[in-house]
Amino acid sequence: MGATMSDSVIRAFAAWGADPGPGVDDAGIRHHAKRAVVDWYAALVPGAVESPATLMEVALAEDLDRGRATLALGRPASTRTAALINGTAAHTVEVDDIFKDAIYHPGAPTIAAALAVAQESAASAHDFLRAVIVGYEISTRIGAVLGRAHYRYWHNTGTVGAFGAAAAAAALYRLPAERFAHALATVATFAAGLQQAFRQDSMSKPLHAGRAAEAGILAAQLAREGVTGSSDVLDGEAGMGRAMSENADWSGAAATLGRDFHIARMTFKNHACCGHTFAPIDGALALAREMGIGADDIARISIATYAPALAVAGERSPSSAAEARFSLPFVVATALLHSSVRLAAFSPARLGDARIRALMERIDLDIDAQADARFPGQRSARVRIDTRDGRRGEYFQPHRKGDPELPLSDEDLSAKFRELAGPVLGEGAAAGLLAQLWALDAGVALPTLRNVPTA
Known part of the structure; x- marks a missing residue:
């Protein structure tokens, strides 16, 4: 029968998730969670008025x-359904956050699930942020163990993201450790998302994030009822380590929970495209400035x-916005001609x-x-x-600018939010929502938008 629930790595994750201790309430850690939520909304709002999210509203x-x-x-x-559509929207325009050691975008699935469950259960902003932290900490550790070998064929945001969503939902449902563990165990077999799905023009990639958010909630709901x-x-x-990675070592996966916060x-x-293109973009802009x-x-x-940057973002002749976001030659050429890579780059x-x-034709790519x-x-x-x-x-x-070594400031994140959300919501509504987000840990209310017309 394999390991019992009492000695599995899932049990260790669940024991912490059900009772994470005082670290999650540290003011500094909660501020990092707010930064993640501000950034998630900056990605969510523009993605919500693009396909596939708009098509999903029709289909669903x-x-x-x-509700x-x-x-x-x-x-x-x-x-x-809210988690499914919002998780998809937050990953659509390629501006959502990254935990680089896990090659993973935690925010799109984790925060989508946390917000939907928090709204359903009328949770406080305090509990919402706590669930976000729990989801990030558990899922990023799973992603780090699965490692680069997992990323060869799998899209980590779809696979690992399911754990972030399940953990956040389980925390908000206040599942005891045993049922929290069953939520994580169940969602493991829901985890999916293939790299090949976005090696050509398709809408599958953001759907992976939305599906992970939905799957995580479902797993937590099932565990709550005794599944x-x-x-x-x-x-x-x-198991997942054998099937979807190589030499996965789970022995220390949960060791630093509550002490070393990945969030x-x-x-x-800092750019509206695949994160693998960022170092080349930043380097090309810096060198052009240096050379005058x-x-x-x-x-x-x-x-x-x-190598994975070329495998994922090596498209030489993009014919659509989706392909262009994964084209190193396109985004580097765009940056050099227009000084940035924002949403307008893919018009x-x-x-x-x-x-x-013409500039793309003069760009050579190689592995360092x-x-x-x-x-x-x-x-x-x-x-x-x-x-x-x-x-x-x-x-x-x-x-890359935006990495922990070269971080975006709070004001940088606010500016990113205003740039991306303002055209959709209108400047006034965007400013109001942004103020709510930065005040999340000061009050008890979740952020609210009520049928805001698009600007």
């Missing part, structure tokens, strides 16, 4: 306009970075821009052995630019 109409949970703009929804799961589903002979080491995106050149001065650009006009396409060896803990790139007048410059970008 029977689950809308009823205690709400979609991004305030439309009532059943709990699991049991397999205690050794992570570390057993045919304090999040990466918050513009895009038209460039004869050739060479970018060397870690039809930019996708067909002849100057961008040192950068590859340091992945996933460090996301770096080497950039070389040759100019038309015969000069050459080289630059090493050790981290």
